[in-house]
Amino acid sequence: MSRFDALTQAAARRVASRTSRRSLLGWLGRLLVGGAALPLLPVARIASAAGTPSGVGKIEDPESCDYWRYCAIDGFLCSCCGGSASSCPPGTTPSPMTWVGTCQNPADGKAYIVSYNDCCGQQACGRCMCNRNEGDRPPYLPWVSNDINWCLGSDNKIAYHCSTALLVGLADK
Amino acid sequence: MASRIAVSVLSLAFLAPVAPHAMAADFVAEAAKTAPLPDGPHRVWLHDLATVNYSKATLFDGDTGKLLAEVDTGYQGQELELAAKTPRFFSAETYLSRGFRGTRTDVVTIFDARTLLPTGEIEIPAKRLLGMPTSAYASLLDDERFLLAYNFSPASTVSVVDLERAVFVGEIEIAGCALIYPLGPRRFASLCGDGSLLEVTLDEDGREKARKAHAKVFDPGVDPLMEKAVRAGSQWLFVSFAGDVYPVEAAGAELAFGAKWPLASADERAAKWLPGGLQPFALHAASGRLYTVMHQGGPGSHKDPGRVVWVYDLAAKKRVQKLSLAELATSIAVSQDAAPLLYSAFLGAPALVVYDARAGSRLRAIENAAVWPALLQPIAAVAK
Numbered sequence: 018m019s020r021f022d023a024l025t026q027a028a029a030r031r032v033a034s035r036t037s038r039r040s041l042l043g044w045l046g047r048l049l050v051g052g053a054a055l056p057l058l059p060v061a062r063i064a065s066a067a068g069t070p071s072g073v074g075k076i077e078d079p080e081s082c083d084y085w086r087y088c089a090i091d092g093f094l095c096s097c098c099g100g101s102a103s104s105c106p107p108g109t110t111p112s113p114m115t116w117v118g119t120c121q122n123p124a125d126g127k128a129y130i131v132s133y134n135d136c137c138g139q140q141a142c143g144r145c146m147c148n149r150n151e152g153d154r155p156p157y158l159p160w161v162s163n164d165i166n167w168c169l170g171s172d173n174k175i176a177y178h179c180s181t182a183l184l185v186g187l188a189d190k
Numbered sequence: 191m192a193s194r195i196a197v198s199v200l201s202l203a204f205l206a207p208v209a210p211h212a213m214a215a216d217f218v219a220e221a222a223k224t225a226p227l228p229d230g231p232h233r234v235w236l237h238d239l240a241t242v243n244y245s246k247a248t249l250f251d252g253d254t255g256k257l258l259a260e261v262d263t264g265y266q267g268q269e270l271e272l273a274a275k276t277p278r279f280f281s282a283e284t285y286l287s288r289g290f291r292g293t294r295t296d297v298v299t300i301f302d303a304r305t306l307l308p309t310g311e312i313e314i315p316a317k318r319l320l321g322m323p324t325s326a327y328a329s330l331l332d333d334e335r336f337l338l339a340y341n342f343s344p345a346s347t348v349s350v351v352d353l354e355r356a357v358f359v360g361e362i363e364i365a366g367c368a369l370i371y372p373l374g375p376r377r378f379a380s381l382c383g384d385g386s387l388l389e390v391t392l393d394e395d396g397r398e399k400a401r402k403a404h405a406k407v408f409d410p411g412v413d414p415l416m417e418k419a420v421r422a423g424s425q426w427l428f429v430s431f432a433g434d435v436y437p438v439e440a441a442g443a444e445l446a447f448g449a450k451w452p453l454a455s456a457d458e459r460a461a462k463w464l465p466g467g468l469q470p471f472a473l474h475a476a477s478g479r480l481y482t483v484m485h486q487g488g489p490g491s492h493k494d495p496g497r498v499v500w501v502y503d504l505a506a507k508k509r510v511q512k513l514s515l516a517e518l519a520t521s522i523a524v525s526q527d528a529a530p531l532l533y534s535a536f537l538g539a540p541a542l543v544v545y546d547a548r549a550g551s552r553l554r555a556i557e558n559a560a561v562w563p564a565l566l567q568p569i570a571a572v573a574k
Contacts, residue, residue: 151490166320
């Protein structure tokens with residue numbers, strides 16, 4: 018077993034033992050927000066239709082699965098892979114399509130729409146696996162499904178590397 | 191390598207004078223060969239997502255715990271499409287020409303079920319859905335002539351492959367819907383985001399002949415259906431996030447939607463007992479038993495692992511057993527013989543665990559079975 022594999026499994030087990038409300042692993046996912054070119058309004062509508070804001074993070078640490086923005090993430094945290102919660106690591110590019118979640122920021126109590134852009138173009142990072150499924154739905158509602166590899170929108174960069182969590186709007190008006 | 195061979199030859203030369211009789215009279219050099227595939231009633235494929243890179247399926251013997259063989263299933267592979275009519279199986283696969291970059295090619299690979307060797311492939315549009323696998327990403331229709339693969343680009347379509355002619359036939363557009371649930375030799379269903387179920391009928395060439403949208407089968411805003419359904423004969427059983435079973439009967443010309451029934455009692459539901467996992471449902475067809483992985487959760491826990499399996503008599507729609515698992519499970523499967531085994535795997539741990547499906551007793555754990563154990567597919571013994 019490679020060191021990465023061992024790390025992955027150790028991370029998965031840590032997530033498993035830490036919280037019962039969080040399923041383990043999964044990966045990939047995301048929908049149509051991504052690029053700033055896409056209008057946010059439909060995303061907001063979709064997100065609010067998908068469920069009530071949920072997922073109050075307890076920790077302000079972007080390398081922790083408990084980070085508040087990660088309430089519906091599914092994949093390796095880019096924060097642990099050379100990027101950050103809002104940027105892809107060097108050598109990868111953000112997926113043009115994503116899916117969204119709605120997470121509450123404990124700092125201001127507001128619910129934010131979070132776009133989970135996959136970072137694409139290298140093999141899976143394998144560090145800081147995190148899967149939380151608040152508001153997640155099956156692939157028949159793809160824009161809120163975290164099971165899909167959203168690198169599909171990248172030109173020949175289908176390889177999934179890690180996941181970011183960009184704030185793209187306020188869910189409450 | 192060459193130097194090692196040279197050393198070996200030298201060693202033999204030195205040994206020969208020491209034990210001349212043993213070397214000369216009894217020694218038979220081995221010829222390189224491939225082991226035959228062992229048969230048995232309790233063989234099971236375990237799909238390894240391998241940290242969502244290139245995946246494989248590994249075949250284990252549940253009785254002995256032995257690893258029997260492996261096949262590669264491409265980048266972020268899915269389950270195998272097992273056939274009964276011919277000794278073949280199929281796999282809808284994705285490859286990138288430079289490993290993790292380059293041109294994407296999607297194919298349906300044809301395997302010989304006796305040798306496990308790939309014997310051919312049929313190229314399909316390079317847009318099949320990649321992601322956490324479920325059995326509904328690709329499916330064989332019932333007479334095993336057509337194989338369907340679900341595409342997401344993000345347009346929703348279905349690729350149709352004619353296995354008899356070994357050709358890609360074309361795509362069927364299923365906008366707003368997703369996934370493939372076979373309803374017969376020329377018919378399939380897809381689940382739709384508005385809570386309807388789309389029924390598509392194919393003609394003899396594999397092209398769309400008719401379609402029908404069945405409205406309001408479920409309410410995705412209130413209680414979505416999991417896409418992880420099980421098939422019991424002519425019936426599909428979909429289970430909602432809250433734990434209601436929605437039967438869809440395909441025996442007649444018209445689909446029939448049975449009344450939903452709950453997995454948990456009112457008290458259990460109040461205590462937040464819910465189904466969850468990656469492959470949380472399994473069927474033992476002969477006894478009409480449905481096995482479900484259960485946990486205590488809440489909103490967003492629909493992929494959580496469980497440590498108990500509740501067993502239902504499908505005819506009576508009643509729970510008949512509660513099994514306790516020794517390890518957490520995200521996937522279960524049951525062999526279809528008269529002495530069934532229950533297989534259990536957890537994405538977060540590398541073991542495949544084997545239980546007596548009737549008694550619930552833990553028989554063995556197969557360690558290091560997979561890096562990321564995903565779907566389980568038992569296969570029957572080969573008919574003599």
